Amino acid sequence: MSRIAYASPYVPAEWIVAHGLEPYRIQPEGAAPRGPVPPSAGICPYMRSFVNQSATEPHVAGIILTTVCDQMRRGYEFITDRGLPSFCFNVPATWRSESAVQLYVSELERLSRFLVSLGGRQPDTNAIRDAIHECSPSPSTVAGGGQIPLALTGGPRTKLDERLIDLIEETGGHIVLDATESGLLGVPAVFNMKHVDTDPMRALAEAYHSRLPGVSRRPNDDLHTFLAAQVTASQASGVILLRYLWCDLWHAEVPRIRKALPVPLLDIDLDGEDPVPRNRTRIQAFMEGLG
Amino acid sequence: MHSQSQLSLAEWDERYAELKRLGLQEPSYGGPISRHVAEGDLRLRRLKYDPSWAALNLWNFLLTEEDRLRTARQRGSKIVGTMKDLGTIPVMAYSLPNLVAFYPDGAWWIPCVMELSAGLLKVADDLGIDDSFCPVRAMLGAFVTEAHFPRPDLLVCSVGAVCDDFSAIAQRLPGLGHAVHWWEIPHRREPDKDEKAVALPGGAEAPSAQVDFVRGELEGVRTQLETLAESTLDDTALSAGIAMANRIRRSLRELRHLVFTAPSSPLPALELLVAEMLAIHFCSDRRETLRVLQDLLTEVRSRIESQEDEPDDGRIRVFWVNPVADLRAMNLFEACGGRLAGTDFLFAHALDEIPEDLAPLDALARTALADPMVGSGQQRAERICRDAQTFGAEAVLISRIPGASHCALESSLIADTVSRELDLPVVEIEVPPLCDAMLPTLQTRMEALVEVARARRKP
Numbered sequence: 001m002s003r004i005a006y007a008s009p010y011v012p013a014e015w016i017v018a019h020g021l022e023p024y025r026i027q028p029e030g031a032a033p034r035g036p037v038p039p040s041a042g043i044c045p046y047m048r049s050f051v052n053q054s055a056t057e058p059h060v061a062g063i064i065l066t067t068v069c070d071q072m073r074r075g076y077e078f079i080t081d082r083g084l085p086s087f088c089f090n091v092p093a094t095w096r097s098e099s100a101v102q103l104y105v106s107e108l109e110r111l112s113r114f115l116v117s118l119g120g121r122q123p124d125t126n127a128i129r130d131a132i133h134e135c136s137p138s139p140s141t142v143a144g145g146g147q148i149p150l151a152l153t154g155g156p157r158t159k160l161d162e163r164l165i166d167l168i169e170e171t172g173g174h175i176v177l178d179a180t181e182s183g184l185l186g187v188p189a190v191f192n193m194k195h196v197d198t199d200p201m202r203a204l205a206e207a208y209h210s211r212l213p214g215v216s217r218r219p220n221d222d223l224h225t226f227l228a229a230q231v232t233a234s235q236a237s238g239v240i241l242l243r244y245l246w247c248d249l250w251h252a253e254v255p256r257i258r259k260a261l262p263v264p265l266l267d268i269d270l271d272g273e274d275p276v277p278r279n280r281t282r283i284q285a286f287m288e289g290l291g
Numbered sequence: 292m293h294s295q296s297q298l299s300l301a302e303w304d305e306r307y308a309e310l311k312r313l314g315l316q317e318p319s320y321g322g323p324i325s326r327h328v329a330e331g332d333l334r335l336r337r338l339k340y341d342p343s344w345a346a347l348n349l350w351n352f353l354l355t356e357e358d359r360l361r362t363a364r365q366r367g368s369k370i371v372g373t374m375k376d377l378g379t380i381p382v383m384a385y386s387l388p389n390l391v392a393f394y395p396d397g398a399w400w401i402p403c404v405m406e407l408s409a410g411l412l413k414v415a416d417d418l419g420i421d422d423s424f425c426p427v428r429a430m431l432g433a434f435v436t437e438a439h440f441p442r443p444d445l446l447v448c449s450v451g452a453v454c455d456d457f458s459a460i461a462q463r464l465p466g467l468g469h470a471v472h473w474w475e476i477p478h479r480r481e482p483d484k485d486e487k488a489v490a491l492p493g494g495a496e497a498p499s500a501q502v503d504f505v506r507g508e509l510e511g512v513r514t515q516l517e518t519l520a521e522s523t524l525d526d527t528a529l530s531a532g533i534a535m536a537n538r539i540r541r542s543l544r545e546l547r548h549l550v551f552t553a554p555s556s557p558l559p560a561l562e563l564l565v566a567e568m569l570a571i572h573f574c575s576d577r578r579e580t581l582r583v584l585q586d587l588l589t590e591v592r593s594r595i596e597s598q599e600d601e602p603d604d605g606r607i608r609v610f611w612v613n614p615v616a617d618l619r620a621m622n623l624f625e626a627c628g629g630r631l632a633g634t635d636f637l638f639a640h641a642l643d644e645i646p647e648d649l650a651p652l653d654a655l656a657r658t659a660l661a662d663p664m665v666g667s668g669q670q671r672a673e674r675i676c677r678d679a680q681t682f683g684a685e686a687v688l689i690s691r692i693p694g695a696s697h698c699a700l701e702s703s704l705i706a707d708t709v710s711r712e713l714d715l716p717v718v719e720i721e722v723p724p725l726c727d728a729m730l731p732t733l734q735t736r737m738e739a740l741v742e743v744a745r746a747r748r749k750p
């Protein structure tokens with residue numbers, strides 16, 4: 001089965017499955033492989049890692065990027081420049097209007113044409129319904145054997161940055177909530193099954209766009225409400241926010257998130273290198289403060 | 292050659308006194324440029340200016356916008372803060388008689404103009420918006436201090452295919468008590484095969500479906516403006532607004548053409564940059580914008596006539612990409628032997644004429660989609676190449692904007708395209724809001740570009 005690579009939470013895996021193709025949500029290695037995007041100041045290390053890896057991975061039939069940030073939108077150009085089959089999914093930043101829903105739906109239709117061009121089959125309602133049952137995504141599991149309950153939030157993370165999770169565990173943390181884009185913020189809302197039967201594309205748009213809180217949406221107040229509620233329910237005693245250097249979207253939200261949360265927040269920026277040496281002392285100090 | 296006669300601020304004071312003695316008739320916002328220094332515009336002390344009466348009015352007009360906004364409010368007009376789209380929403384707002392529109396984005400230049408004395412970057416720092424963001428973070432400081440523009444009655448902001456810096460900073464405004472009406476500008480994509488496409492001002496194309504979508508978004512903005520103005524913004528009023536905007540854009544087009552193509556440069560780069568900025572939102576007075584530009588045109592035409600039979604000024608013709616955070620860099624550029632032969636200060640779509648043979652919102656949707664920043668970097672680079680060729684540029688200078696989310700990826704793409712398509716020398720510089728400490732570096736790079744281009748002139 002042909003593999004379709006993507007990274008954004010706004011790309012519905014079900015839509016790819018319904019076309020008879022394999023969704024391949026890449027978690028980039030992080031130690032950015034060589035590729036079209038150069039290592040240069042001002043470039044988000046996550047975007048670079050994703051673009052370079054997907055551009056060089058074997059067995060990838062097509063790559064989907066989204067417009068949710070300027071960096072990914074421009075990263076798409078580096079992939080097309082290489083002549084790789086790729087698709088730029090126009091995810092509206094606005095989400096409350098009917099026109100935004102319609103734009104998302106029209107992008108699904110356009111994506112369908114792209115997938116068919118790669119050998120996918122045109123899906124019918126049954127195929128979409130089956131795909132929704134088949135995919136049922138689950139958030140990443142909680143981790144760590146320590147005593148201090150902690151929550152994570154922020155953007156996605158690479159495999160390299162998973163080392164921070166080990167560090168948190170080592171320093172006494174136990175992650176009870178992963179509300180990052182690699183965790184809960186990357187999981188679509190529950191599908192409206194009535195809509196799945198009557199208007200499946202709308203059902204996808206609702207689950208992946210209208211009701212999925214995210215930092216890039218305008219307005220994004222629901223993200224803050226969502227995080228506050230999740231953190232409270234998780235009984236975490238602190239939150240670690242992970243964001244990439246040059247990611248303006250997460251960076252600008254840090255003070256608002258701090259204000260919205262009932263517990264202390266530690267803001268960590270990831271630079272694409274091993275995150276442990278840079279952050280060991282800060283994480284230890286944060287844990288001591290909470291302990 | 293204009294640069295020999297550029298004046299320092301002190302020299303302008305003397306010239307102003309002389310012109311006054313000769314009976315200079317000034318507009319209501321007139322006066323010596325130096326009076327703005329007393330109001331905090333300290334950077335003016337370090338700049339060199341064109342010596343003409345027309346340029347004096349240009350500067351005074353630019354530097355008195357805040358007064359005009361406050362006067363408009365006193366007279367009962369409503370103030371629209373329009374953000375990010377650069378050029379489209381003001382055309383709509385000014386089509387209603389009791390609205391004035393301005394760009395809070397213009398605070399971008401306050402750290403330079405006030406030599407950081409306004410403390411706006413410090414306010415932004417305190418709000419967590421540090422120098423990893425572009426200078427537009429000064430806008431956040433300006434909203435907090437309320438010292439640089441009146442509090443808008445309505446804020447509208449385009450989102451979607453915009454830079455992350457702006458989108459992220461604008462999202463902080465509601466939390467500071469400023470409600471925002473967001474409207475979506477999608478990433479302009481190439482029409483698919485068999486998809487209906489429409490031509491946009493400036494030469495690009497977009498799928499017709501995207502134009503329809505943007506027109507719908509502008510309908511939403513129209514409703515907001517009508518509610519604020521308590522009157523209807525019908526197509527007749529919009530068409531009249533477009534016609535007026537086009538008069539301004541045509542004047543600017545002629546001015547640019549003359550400045551870029553005359554044998555000797557008839558207007559300094561700094562004044563040309565300021566003139567282009569007027570087209571974005573008319574500096575809060577459309578009629579006066581037109582008058583200021585037409586006076587500049589008259590001045591430039593007469594200079595070109597008097598240049599006849601004179602040889603080329605020998606300066607290197609350079610296409611300039613992106614605005615500079617420090618205006619002083621434009622003076623330096625000319626001191627290094629350059630002159631402008633084309634510009635893309637991020638708002639090329641605000642200079643292109645808006646189609647007048649279409650339904651007005653359709654025309655404005657096409658204009659908004661023509662924004663070089665909502666399309667691909669490759670398309671922007673291609674337009675830069677076309678324009679550079681049209682104006683006979685011999686080199687291209689890319690001025691990176693510190694912290695800007697698009698520059699790191701786009702600048703190299705533009706540089707590569709220019710080198711490949713036009714075989715012109717390209718240099719990249721980065722200009723911070725105050726570039727004094729970097730002048731030697733900037734000078735070296737500009738001189739190197741000029742020298743390389745000059746060497747290529749030789750047979």
Ligand code: SF4
Pocket residue numbers: 044045046047068069070071072155156244246247248249250
């Ligand atoms: S981490 Fe931020 S800048 Fe990087 S790709 Fe994600 S949203 Fe874009």
Ligand code: SF4
Pocket residue numbers: 425426427454455456457637664692694695696697
């Ligand atoms: S300079 Fe660039 S990054 Fe800054 S607001 Fe303008 S377009 Fe955005």
